[in-house]
Amino acid sequence: MTAIVVLGSTHMDLVTRVARAPKPGETVTGRDFRTVPGGKGANQAIAAARAGGEVSMIGAVGSDGFGTLLRQTLAASGVDTDLLHTAAGPSGIAGVVVDAEGANSIVVIPGANGTVTSLGPGEEALIAGADSLLLQLELPLSAVLDGASAARRHGVRTILTPAPAQPLPPGLLAVTDLLVPNEHEAAALTGIADPHRAAEALLRQVPEVVITLGAAGSLHASRDSPPFAVPAPPVTAVDTTGAGDTFTGALAVALGEEKPIERALHWAAAAAALCVQRPGASTSMPYRPEIDNAS
Incomplete structure (x- = not known):
């Protein structure tokens, strides 16, 4: 296995569904409200x-x-939480507005x-025994760099989702093996809107990039092989929250199982497609048999 x-964030998602998102200064009436365990780190952990x-x-x-609920949700999906600490004070939260199109x-x-x-204590040793370390940018950047550096010291694959997009500390990309931005994050990192050109620019800093393109699929680029695109399965999206994290978590599993990269990307895309057809983030993530059947 x-x-x-x-190494990542946990949030309680406070999800409001609306016909359309409000414009600045505007009030709209929502359709419903739910609390859903989330956070990019927890989402990727549950997805994987x-x-x-x-x-x-x-x-x-x-x-x-x-x-308490966040910890219970992770454990219920089979995630080990021994090194998920409890800090005095409030948990992280995310206010999420979902419109009728699922955006x-x-x-x-x-x-x-x-x-x-x-x-x-004990966290570098845990990383050292892993096949992959998944990182995002919802923790302080000092922790992200610390984790990535530890993974590099022990030859562990580091997969970084650069979200939310922000300036990165010097050296972080130098200890990243696989960068998985969406097209907007890739543009923010490079100043280049075109995903193909952005991927070329990113390869000067990391050896491998997968840019997710939403309903258009994903683009893979590597220093060792020509770039190629992988389409997303055609589905009707209900809620895109957590789709990128589902993709990344599934991709990490596929790579750890040594699936060829194109096959791994198709498999991860199938997982994300299942996710967007259901409401919520962690609650919408598919299980292994569903992904195998869909791919």
């Missing part, structure tokens, strides 16, 4: 565990009720995630 460590990985989570939840906009309040500034 593929061993995956996720449901896809068949042996997953451990490093991060922090708050000492509030949300923290979302999100505001994140870090909460307990902001206390994770570096690796703690």
